[in-house]
Amino acid sequence: MISEKMLELGKKRSQIREIFEYGRKRAGEIGADKVFDFSIGNPNVPAPAFIRETITDLVNNEDPVKIHGYTSAQGDFGVRKIL
Structure with missing residues (x-):
């Protein structure tokens, strides 16, 4: 229901x-x-070149789980630390 x-x-x-x-x-x-x-x-409109280049670099060089995986409920620790 x-x-x-x-x-x-x-x-x-x-x-x-x-x-x-x-x-x-x-x-x-x-x-x-x-x-x-x-x-x-x-x-x-197309994304700027630096955005396309950054995405390509991430896909080619980063851990797929880091890129596509879920963060904890509190968010990514590295990002929280910087903020």
Whole structure:
């Protein structure tokens, strides 16, 4: 059985979806080349070269578990230490 609270949450549109739809609407109005949509992970511009190079380096040289594995509930210790 689903709780009433969760049922109500499922009936509402998320804000991120609203922003995505707004971006699509604006692209139709003023042209897709004038709208930079970063709303739900579908960018319409390529990542900068340094980002692509860094990702390639990580994939080729880092431990796959370190890259793709889950952290503890408290977060990554190295990151917490730096912060």
